[in-house]
Amino acid sequence: MDFTERLNALALKVQNQKHAIKTEEATKTAFIMPFISSVLGYDVFDPMEVVPEFTADVGTKRGEKIDYAILRDGEVQLLIECKLSSLKIEHASQLYRYFSVTNARIAVLTNGEAYHFYTDLDAPNRMDSRPFLVLDLADLDESLVPELRKLTKEDFDLDSIVSAAEELKYVGAIKRAIAEEFKAPSPEWVKYFTSKVYDGSFTQRVREQFYPLVQKALKQFLSDQVNDRLKTALGAGAYGEAQAAAPETVTSAPASEADLNRDTEIETTLEELEGYQIVKAIACSEVKPQRIAHRDAKSYFAILLDDNNRKPIARLHFNGKSQKYIGLFDADKNETRHPISALDDIYSFASIIRDRVRAYEA
Known part of the structure; x- marks a missing residue:
């Protein structure tokens, strides 16, 4: 797997396992050590590269420990302080104390899911109070991937990442x-946008009237932007595929080629595409992500290997007004529908999805 695939695979692992993590040590073992080894490429069992429980004497305090120090050519380059996965990252005071007594230019505070990267932009050898890069494995920002790559063993480029840190810091904070x-x-945003469309005085009553309107307008604007991008990605048209709505039985007939080649009025929803991305993230542990394709139909949204309708991975039945289903296939390509209440429920079927992809590969 390449760098991005390894990062996505770890992100999927975190989402699948974080509910089972109850201690800080478990967080380190399950999430943070794989991040150091699989994503950054350092050997966690080589003390010349990764030192756990690194000693950092601070003032009169002796024997102060930091969870991990990453070394290059015998010099400390990164410090990593870990928190329990269920804790929100808020304070970096302990890491702040360690930063000034080592040669490290990069410090990381993490709970295994979110990674906050700090450097010393504001004052030399003093860690900034705000991170210059925030990586969230629950919501990966692809624009940060090239910057993260600069910290890997293979492509380590400290000068480049520090020089870009100021822009990253403020652009990230603004986003x-x-x-x-x-x-x-x-209140400032509500007042600003209200003043663009309302000529009267901005009283408390007007504020209360326009707050939900501004909130609704912002959400609709964002939705419109996303839909425009999706239409462009889909070629401003729908894929030809349809089948009469099947009764909601537990098992349905095997996928047929005719299902995927009928011209109908089809509307691909954002929710279907989000479900597709989850299935794709799961399946990319077995094959290249670009091999996972989708085609929409009137009654379901099909996810296929190699865009081949004889290799169905899953179907999303999201067109109903209430209950949603994910359809999964057995060895004979018989589909079984499983009810889901939220998109995250798809992760609970990860092993079935991977088994189906492996079977096609075999």
């Missing part, structure tokens, strides 16, 4: 601030 505004507009 997160915008995301918060889209979720819950601040």
